Amino acid sequence: MDDFTLLPDESVVTRNDDVTYGNRSMFGNGSKGALILTSRRLVLLKKGMFGKVKDVSSFALSDIIISNGQPQVQARKRPFNPSMDVYFTGGEESFRFTWPEEAAEFAAAVISTITGQEVEVASGDDKFIENAAAAMEKINHIANKLRRTFGLQSTETMSADCPGCGASLTGTAGETVKCPYCGTYHTF
Ligand SMILES: [Zn+2]
Known part of the structure; x- marks a missing residue:
């Protein structure tokens, strides 16, 4: 009660x-x-x-x-x-x-x-989605770091844009690859 x-x-x-x-x-x-x-x-x-x-x-x-x-x-x-x-x-x-x-x-x-006035509640709050996406990315990053630390290499192929030239790079979680075009290293 x-x-x-x-x-x-x-x-x-x-x-x-x-x-x-x-x-x-x-x-x-x-x-x-x-x-x-x-x-x-x-x-x-x-x-x-x-x-x-x-x-x-x-x-x-x-x-x-x-x-x-x-x-x-x-x-x-x-x-x-x-x-x-x-x-x-x-x-x-x-x-x-x-x-x-x-x-x-x-x-x-x-x-x-x-x-006494109605207040609009925005349903798809951009900022919220943005924050959630950033949080997810961070978790992913931590997970990869843990895999690296404990030597658990993921076999899942991932792709990313080269931070140096934007070329498409592929690798597995925790793997560091050298961009064949500009030589920049990227860790998945
Ligand atoms: Zn590159």
Whole structure:
């Protein structure tokens, strides 16, 4: 059971049952909770063991800082750490979500509730896709480095453009090849 009570003129706008909040430490990712947006406030149900609600925190929407007519609510659509950052007169609160889209949709809902205006949520966020692609590339690079370190050569043929002249080069993961045209070395 959620132990919080709606006020007579209060209604639930949206909720997300898988939110993380609080400081990350070397021991964990913060605490788990459910975040509820009502017509008046953000309610954080802090969950303890077995998902039982152990504490309820309330943040009034009227305490959110408005700057140039814009409520200071920001979705950060980082692929590995999507969050909604809210700036209250008393300080900043950050709620982390599983998916970037959830953070964006929740932030849009908070802003619409405050301003009474619909907020567009861009579906194909270019920046997000760009970041995800960069992250994938990095993982690939690390995987190749590991294969090299442990002598596990991949037999999969890869191709790349020569960094020196742009010619097409082929090789296997971890292999270093010399471009036959310009002599530049490239490691797959
Ligand atoms: Zn070349």
